[in-house]
Amino acid sequence: MTNPTAKADEAKQRFLAGHNCAQAVFLSFSRDLGLDDSTALKISAGFGGGMGRLREVCGAVSAMFMVLGMKYASLDPTDRTAKAQLYARVQELARRFKEENGSIICRELLSLPPGPQDPTPQERTPQYYRLRPCPDKVASAARILAQYLAEEDAKTP
Numbered sequence: 001m002t003n004p005t006a007k008a009d010e011a012k013q014r015f016l017a018g019h020n021c022a023q024a025v026f027l028s029f030s031r032d033l034g035l036d037d038s039t040a041l042k043i044s045a046g047f048g049g050g051m052g053r054l055r056e057v058c059g060a061v062s063a064m065f066m067v068l069g070m071k072y073a074s075l076d077p078t079d080r081t082a083k084a085q086l087y088a089r090v091q092e093l094a095r096r097f098k099e100e101n102g103s104i105i106c107r108e109l110l111s112l113p114p115g116p117q118d119p120t121p122q123e124r125t126p127q128y129y130r131l132r133p134c135p136d137k138v139a140s141a142a143r144i145l146a147q148y149l150a151e152e153d154a155k156t157p
Helices: 004-016 021-033 037-051 059-072 080-101 126-131 134-155
Strands: none
Touching (some): 021 059, 021 134
16 A cells, blocks of 8 residues: 555655656656656656646646546546546545645646746746745645545455
8 A cells, every 4th residue: 555645755855856746746656557757757747837837737736637547547438437437536636635725726826827937947946945835735646646546445355
């Protein structure tokens, strides 16, 4: 069983090491899904900053949904039941994250105005980390996801 606190710590450390929010969360679960680090980093790269600094859905939240897709998605495009089950899981994790953090939208989490920002990522300085709640949001997403996966695994005999 995955330890939620360990996953939260791992994701936070990955973010503090320079990965974007989506990469930090997705990479923390990728090996459990059979993905190598390089593939996981590439898949999740464009989702940082609320999808390429558009400040839409938080990258950490998007990464939770990517993990759900890797674990639970059906390969049959006509399987409406499987799609509905996956979407229910996505909605449940979004609800949990929003309940804990107030929103799933990057700009709302960061108290920024609407609209995209300059696509150039900000330099990661001590000042950056003092102003951004991102390390804690990344940890929250990873913990929520790990707890959910543990709950789901416990249902399976």
